Amino acid sequence: MNYINNAAIIKRQVMVRLAKLILDDTIQDNIDLIPVLMTPKNSESVRCCIHHDRAVVRSRVKVLLGFAAASESQSDEVKLLKDYAADAVQKGEDKFDESILTVIDDACSACIRSKYQVTNACRGCVARPCIMNCPKKAIRFEGGHAIIDENLCVSCGICEKVCPYHAIVYQPIPCEEACPVNAISKDEFGKEKIDPQKCVYCGKCMLACPFGAIMERSEMFDVLRDIKDPGKTTVAMVAPSIAGQFNTDFGKVVSALKKMGFDKVVEVAYGADITAQKETEEFVERLEHKESFMTSSCCPAYVQVVKKHIPSIQSYVSTTLSPMIYTGEWVSNQWPGATRVFIGPCVAKRFEARESTYVDNVMTYEELGSIFIAAGVDVVECDEQEPDKSASSVGRGFAVSGGVANAVIASAASCGVKAVSKPVNGINNKTVSLLRVLDKTIKEPAFVEVMTCEGGCLNGPGVTSSPVIAKKFLEKMLK
């Protein structure tokens, strides 16, 4: 679950400061001051000293400008942020290579490699069941207590179970533990690295890291630049999970977005209505061709899981496009040449958008909220406004797990096709193994809705509200 924590708040504070400079056109003069303003002289430091804190903030600004955190050369280490900002203007989309999530080395604390640790609760007993039962002979006795050799330990956990004093604890590496596809691991210096061949952009490592060392490469710089350009029409395409993100009804968010500078506001739930209809047609056709099941395709991280890790079920994944793409297509016809910005809770949508010609940029609710703050827009104080394109409750229901399956199965039933729902609510190590054998375990006609985030998009990595609150507002929108 996406609990608010200090690391997330600091990230948002940096976002607000950067957005303010972009909006005020003072980025060249003031951007290099952000690390100092965030951690002024004599302030309390979070890490070893304020200089370390400042170095991390500097990297955060760099990532928010859209760059990867790692320095490519020595000159990058001393490059001023204002020079990065100038590069960001020139390079535009070219600054994105395949990585979407990036690790800030200075922030990564290089968590200890060995997952099992002997604490000082060890009494150095005579029985020594830890040593007796370790299958790898990784535990030795030194100075009166047990020590685990991290090079030999295979993290089986037997020592933890047998210790009569509970002196051996399991200490996870949070990012590695959270990654469902083993895409993040340590380099030779103990710092985490993300393997782009394996990463599915789910964002779980980013939420899990207690040091806030993993960030997504932001596109807010590009979005704000287009918003400020009077010659450009900018369209906000807002995902249905917007419900309750600012503790208000959607109508207020619509006018807040327009106040902030978007010319048009469109509900992505409109595209979800189209997805629901087309996906049902596809499902019915597949079942008529004696296929046993079909999985949803609107969750982009799940699509990557199949593509990169479970190609054996690729043919069962629906080929219907996602709500974002259908919405982008509609917007492109309606307002040709407009900048199309998807606003949602999702990291993986950034990748999906890059592969499509119908979407230009992706922003999270977290980024949107920070920009509202920077622009002095209080959503609660705004009036209610209708979006330029609204949607039905079917499409809006896509924001929670079960929404897609309900829509497809209900309308398939009205065509006389009966099927059961076999949802996968949340991608983790366990459900990935389940998906691997899906084609062998499903015996009756089934629709498999897969949501990478447990509970659905309302619990995505870029949300601002607790899913409990957001769900209340969504239920209101579904009436």
Place this chain on the structure above:
Amino acid sequence: MSKKFKVSICSGTTCYVLGGAQMMILEDCLPADIKDEVEVVGSSCLQKCHEPNAKPPFVLINDYLMESASMTKVIDYIREHR
């Protein structure tokens, strides 16, 4: 009878995004020992975020303005002042 503590949680966008969101469920999370003495109300922007060096999120407990508020800070304050 009015309760001893009135807690107004600022739900202006600044407070909400910078940590206040989690406090919206404060009412459901109050421990049993203080639950009956506390009334939780949502509030529109308390206007404190406009001041220089403001530290949102803000919460008003009776007349006391708490900055950088969190659920545990509010609960601790009430326990100390009951």
